[in-house]
Amino acid sequence: MNKGVIIALSSIGIAQGLKIPIHYYRKGEWRPEKLFETGGMPSSHSAGVSSLAAYIALNRGTPTIDFALSVVFGLIVMYDAQGIRRQTGELTLKVNDLDELIDKIHENDPVPYVEKAPDPLKEVLGHKPGEVLGGALLGALLGFAGYRLSKKW
Structure with missing residues (x-):
């Protein structure tokens, strides 16, 4: 399978998983169903698209059409999530x-x-702007980590 897809889908899963402890920290309620809910911190959509963009930037470079597409579509996804x-x-x-x-x-x-x-x-x-930013930062970090780990595959 395509490494970029694996990294993006993994980032979405990690972001969704983080919603449970973050919700517990903020509200004092343990709610495992958060794993399957939309909205909340961090935005898994933002994490997925930003991890893919980061991976493509590191793997193929920023002047490529792949990177341009991932950034443009990523911004559309993030705008939609918070708007x-x-x-x-x-x-x-x-x-x-x-x-x-x-x-x-x-x-x-x-x-x-x-x-x-x-x-x-x-x-x-949807998401508040901070939740989208949190997801984007998490995704960029996971995209970088995924790129580094993919060099060992």
């Missing part, structure tokens, strides 16, 4: 609050109203 996905998560908070408000209104409404309540929407979808 669009974060805004979607914040909008979801408001929708869930609105759903609770509607339930309270119907409790006081004498007219019988029967509707199956939908499951609450997932509220943490």
